[in-house]
Amino acid sequence: MRDLVIIGAGGFGRETIDTVRAINEIVPTWRLLGVVDDALSPNNESRLAALGVAYLGPLGSVPDDAAVAIAVGSPSTRAAILQRLDGGFDFPALVHPSTTIGSAFSHGVGLITLAGVSIGTNVRVGDHVHLNAHAVIGHDTVASDFVSINPNATVSGAVQIGEGVLVGAASVVLQGVSIAPRATVGAGACVVKDVGSHRTVKGVPAR
CATH class of the missing domain: 2.160.10.10 (Hexapeptide repeat proteins)
Known part of the structure; x- marks a missing residue:
């Protein structure tokens, strides 16, 4: 299994968690390390906790060797996040x-x-x-x-x-x-x- 970090704790980010879990039910593929988010709201924090998924911190908390999913609904925000990421991350x-x-x-x-x-x-x-x-x-x-x-x-x-x-x-x-x-x-x-x-x-x- 490969390590994976999801960027975005909002609705689309948490639905991406569901997708990852559905994939793993068929073929164990991803070890979900957690979610990063620069502006984690109290509601999204409690929703992540209910899913049993760790909050890792702001964008700079992405481990260098993890695969990354930019799971933010806004197209312009997704593009801006990609520009901010340093290093050659894998986006599966x-x-x-x-x-x-x-x-x-x-x-x-x-x-x-x-x-x-x-x-x-x-x-x-x-x-x-x-x-x-x-x-x-x-x-x-x-x-x-x-x-x-x-x-x-x-x-x-x-x-x-x-x-x-x-x-x-x-x-x-x-x-x-x-x-x-x-x-x-x-x-x-x-x-x-x-x-x-x-x-x-x-x-x-x-x-």
């Missing part, structure tokens, strides 16, 4: 065993998928991509680095998603749409046309 893919994966799937480092994710054929995702519970990623979709697809979102086929995009919970992105870097799709939105960089769209149809 943590894929929940219930994830279904189509043929010809490729991904970068730091991928995290939660329970029930569905990935179609010929999907490509970049580094530090988060696919939240029950997200659906359609065929031939490309998602760049630091993308977050939130719970129950559906991304149709042949969608292009730029770096740092957040696709909100229960939203739908229709086939062939392009979403430019650092845009945000609001929860429950239906995206029917391309979205520009740094734009936030919401509603049905999304505007």
Whole structure:
């Protein structure tokens, strides 16, 4: 088993703990040393304790020889954390065993998928991509680095998603749409046309 540290004690960080435990139930893979967080709240401290997971301290507490999962929901915060980390850390893919994966799937480092994710054929995702519970990623979709697809979102086929995009919970992105870097799709939105960089769209149809 390999040592693993999770960065982030919030909701996504604790759901990543569930993913790690689910992986270990199938094949013992990870020895979870604990969680680091620069701003641990009392609520998250008690929630970690209830899970039996140690709090190791702020970001500088990551052991040099441990694998690391950046389990923070905000794409921009994930990118900032990566810039702050010193040394050549290993960022493994943590894929929940219930994830279904189509043929010809490729991904970068730091991928995290939660329970029930569905990935179609010929999907490509970049580094530090988060696919939240029950997200659906359609065929031939490309998602760049630091993308977050939130719970129950559906991304149709042949969608292009730029770096740092957040696709909100229960939203739908229709086939062939392009979403430019650092845009945000609001929860429950239906995206029917391309979205520009740094734009936030919401509603049905999304505007």
